[in-house]
Amino acid sequence: MITRSALIWLSRQEGLKDFATSFGFFKKLTTRFVAGENIDEVIPFIRQINSENATASFDHLNESVGSAAEAEQEVLEYLDILAKIDEQRIRSNVSIKLTQFGLGLDPELAYQNARRVVVEAERRGNFVRVDMEDSSVTQVTIDIFRRLRAEFGLNTVGIVLQSYLYRTLADAQELVKLPARIRICKGAYNEPPEVAFPEKKDVDANYIKVMQLLLSSGTYHGIATHDPKMIDATIEFAAREGIGKEKYEFQMLYGIRRDLQHQLARDGFNVRIYVPYGKHWYPYFMRRLAERPANIWFVMKNLAKG
Numbered sequence: 001m002i003t004r005s006a007l008i009w010l011s012r013q014e015g016l017k018d019f020a021t022s023f024g025f026f027k028k029l030t031t032r033f034v035a036g037e038n039i040d041e042v043i044p045f046i047r048q049i050n051s052e053n054a055t056a057s058f059d060h061l062n063e064s065v066g067s068a069a070e071a072e073q074e075v076l077e078y079l080d081i082l083a084k085i086d087e088q089r090i091r092s093n094v095s096i097k098l099t100q101f102g103l104g105l106d107p108e109l110a111y112q113n114a115r116r117v118v119v120e121a122e123r124r125g126n127f128v129r130v131d132m133e134d135s136s137v138t139q140v141t142i143d144i145f146r147r148l149r150a151e152f153g154l155n156t157v158g159i160v161l162q163s164y165l166y167r168t169l170a171d172a173q174e175l176v177k178l179p180a181r182i183r184i185c186k187g188a189y190n191e192p193p194e195v196a197f198p199e200k201k202d203v204d205a206n207y208i209k210v211m212q213l214l215l216s217s218g219t220y221h222g223i224a225t226h227d228p229k230m231i232d233a234t235i236e237f238a239a240r241e242g243i244g245k246e247k248y249e250f251q252m253l254y255g256i257r258r259d260l261q262h263q264l265a266r267d268g269f270n271v272r273i274y275v276p277y278g279k280h281w282y283p284y285f286m287r288r289l290a291e292r293p294a295n296i297w298f299v300m301k302n303l304a305k306g
């Protein structure tokens with residue numbers, strides 16, 4: 001049985017990435033998790049999500065870019081997304097990754113690039129979520145976010161924290177003081193026991209602690225999970241503390257637990273769907289397989305169906 005860490009390791013192999021993305025055959029496998037190759041293909045999906053009473057977050061897939069020119073293309077893509085959201089009156093914000101804007105080349109370049117997108121989001125009354133990547137960039141991501149947040153409003157830029165990291169509760173305690181809008185998720189990368197809880201039960205327990213801290217802070221946060229236990233714990237805590245449904249949102253990934261997405265929206269909760277698209281789907285797709293290796297059989301079955 002192929003393991004989670006083996007799949008995450010595969011997600012980082014550049015050679016495989018180039019191989020997989022250059023064949024249309026492999027692309028067919030991804031359609032459950034990736035909404036399309038370009039923004040115009042994705043907009044109808046977002047409209048559908050909006051019509052089902054949920055909002056969205058666009059994610060243009062491309063991480064760890066290799067040059068400033070590639071990072072520049074990513075900035076232009078996001079400026080285009082923000083324009084399209086505005087012009088076409090779609091209910092969506094955007095999620096960015098700092099390695100997509102050149103963090104691996106030069107943190108200052110990533111900051112300047114992210115800032116350009118945040119400036120445009122502010123101008124258009126939209127919101128930019130800075131995704132969290134692996135633990136080698138946690139601190140620099142928080143530092144860049146703090147610089148952005150010092151300049152832009154609470155409702156213009158937010159960040160993500162991961163409950164598998166030991167440091168996250170302390171980070172959340174500091175960031176809520178800014179205040180800051182935080183998305184809490186469990187975390188999707190391979191992390192060593194020096195920095196992250198190895199056991200799922202501890203990741204879950206920490207998730208609940210951070211969720212409670214966020215909900216109690218009075219700021220509008222994102223509770224990102226497909227785990228019914230985390231969702232129930234959130235709903236119960238909010239009910240016990242008298243925190244209304246409008247004070248937070250649930251967030252889920254495109255293509256995962258659609259039943260739960262619909263149910264929560266029907267029950268009157270705010271639901272946001274994270275919608276990834278683009279040609280560089282390989283690492284994202286492999287992380288989704290890693291979360292549930294049974295997905296391998298699901299994609300193979302779909303492939304066999306043609």
Ligand SMILES: Cc1cc2nc3c(=O)[nH]c(=O)nc-3n(C[C@H](O)[C@H](O)[C@H](O)COP(=O)(O)OP(=O)(O)OC[C@H]3O[C@@H](n4cnc5c(N)ncnc54)[C@H](O)[C@@H]3O)c2cc1C
Nearest residue numbers: 131132185186187188224225226227251252253274288291
């Ligand atoms: C909106 C959103 C944004 C995210 N942003 C980030 C980020 O910035 N940084 C980061 O590190 N991680 C991010 N993640 C990923 C997250 O860290 C987890 O890896 C992922 O959400 C799986 O954790 P879970 O909470 O669903 O719980 P789990 O305990 O992993 O899963 C609970 C249940 O959900 C279902 N499920 C979960 N994953 C899958 C899947 N891939 N396929 C099918 N079913 C599945 C299964 O039924 C499973 O039993 C994000 C997740 C969401 C929903």
